[in-house]
């Protein structure tokens with residue numbers, strides 16, 4: 001076999017990480033299972049129930065409905081599909097924040113719904129006045145983001161829930177990345193805080209499961225009726241997932257790591273990641289860069305493009321926001337030593353970078 005996968009020691013912008021050892025082991029054991037046919041592959045179907053039950057405790061749901069999806073993209077598409085199929089109008093629209101992940105564009109495209117994009121305020125959360133103006137009798141779904149991809153910000157979910165309720169729309173919360181750190185903060189973001197209908201929460205990001213392991217949760221099993229189709233050739237009669245055959249490795253790894261780390265292991269990881277975010281934000285602030293202060297463990301800094309290119313040339317895997325700010329995501333593999341080495345490369349490259357820009 002050719003090649004080697006990348007090391008993680010210079011990966012700073014990814015939202016994925018090394019799977020936890022128990023996740024890796026479970027993924028290997030369940031490689032030859034297909035939770036898409038739960039009646040035949042019962043053991044992995046039971047693990048999926050366990051994983052969904054534990055996800056329920058992270059998000060304030062006693063009796064959660066849901067499944068382990070291929071990722072946040074599938075979960076978001078399915079949430080839009082659910083709302084569209086339940087809507088009475090033939091011209092449904094979905095109101096999303098400007099900070100929404102690009103998967104909602106894919107959802108709108110494949111499902112032929114109109115996407116109405118509400119701007120952000122200066123604090124980088126959605127402008128609720130704009131959401132109110134965009135909502136009308138054709139609004140099938142309002143989306144709030146709990147942990148935005150670019151800045152790690154949390155939209156005012158209880159206010160969005162009220163707005164959705166006023167127009168008879170559903171409310172979806174996208175906590176794909178944030179869902180495994182938010183339980184340890186004071187934010188109001190989940191089913192226990194507001195009338196949330198559906199939520200995306202991905203074990204394969206901060207949850208340390210093996211890819212593919214996304215999560216779609218709903219407050220009520222009946223909501224999945226809007227997605228179910230008959231499945232003639234399988235042992236089970238109906239299927240509400242978007243994919244057919246799907247990865248038992250992802251499902252088993254999610255169940256194993258949730259069992260291992262919830263709640264204490266995830267709390268410790270949140271505290272480590274947050275301390276790293278604050279350390280790095282201070283270090284860059286001290287050097288005179290414009291830093292977007294971290295709320296969750298993700299830090300965005302405005303750096304000259306010459307410096308950004310220099311860091312990339314030095315092997316650092318970093319990316320930028322739509323506004324060209326450099327993002328560092330404090331995933332579990334990102335250690336203080338890595339950040340210190342990164343900052344010393346910033347120091348080494350800064351004079352050259354300034355000349356180049």
Ligand SMILES: *Cc1c(COP(=O)(O)O)cnc(C)c1O
Pocket residue numbers: 015070071072073074076101103145147148149174175176177202214
């Ligand atoms: C990563 C992310 C997604 C997409 O998830 P995939 O697993 O990459 O498909 C959706 N929403 C948010 C907020 C994300 O951070």
